[in-house]
Amino acid sequence: MxxxxxxxxxxxxxxxxxxxxxxxxxxxxxxxxxxxxxxxxxxxxxxxxxxxxxxxxxxxxxxxxxxxxxxxxxQKITISFDDRRPNATPSGGVNSDVIALSQRFAMLMGEYQQAIEDNIITVNEAKRLLRETVMLQQVLIDMKLHLEEEGA
Incomplete structure (x- = not known):
């Protein structure tokens, strides 16, 4: 503990x-x-x-x-923090979400590639990876909201 x-x-x-x-x-x-x-x-x-x-x-x-x-x-609970647009609905649609998802994933992989070049992930590199992971998660949440909206 x-x-x-x-x-x-x-x-x-x-x-x-x-x-x-x-x-x-x-x-x-x-x-x-x-x-x-x-x-x-x-x-x-x-x-x-x-x-x-x-x-x-x-x-x-x-x-x-x-x-x-x-x-x-x-507690193994996932929460979402999104400071991009408080009190607003996500803009765009599923198609733009897929594009954003691809871009964010590419950025995450780019950060990861840089981080492992020397086989050591430093604290700053880990923070950048975490930041990109959170942004990727936000895109997935937007996509989920759009899919729920279209399926409603």
Whole structure:
């Protein structure tokens, strides 16, 4: 279970840093020290985790729901985050989705090819691969929505 703890703390740190420590303090009313304890790997803070309401406040301002996605991954739950077009329906149709899917897959394979050239996938390369994988997933979700729309 230590791995899950470390994983959650790492994503909590990513969330706070995404928002910015100063802004995070303003949003939550918590001190830098308190926020730091939520992601500290020191033994005295091992059982201290960020409260759900604080996660919600920070993720509303963050570029990505770091802690929510980490919790979902730990439970083997897939969630979808799509910041391209909030409160809008997907444009285009299945044909444009197929084209976008092919393009995204080609981009993912290109990133993968570059990443494995030296037989080592670095952290930055893994982040680029993850970003492309998420974009591919978003295209698949759009395609699913279009297919459901046409079949309705």
């Amino acid at each position: 230590a791995t899950a703890r470390t994983y959650l703390k790492r994503h909590t740190e990513a969330l706070v840093k995404d928002v910015g420590i100063e802004v995070a303090c303003e949003i939550t009313g918590k001190s830098k020290a308190t926020l730091g304890r939520y992601y500290s790997d020191h033994p005295e803070h091992a059982d201290r985790f960020i409260p759900v309401d604080v996660v919600s406040q920070l993720e509303a301002k963050a570029s990505y729901p770091h802690v929510t996605s980490a919790l979902a991954e730990l």
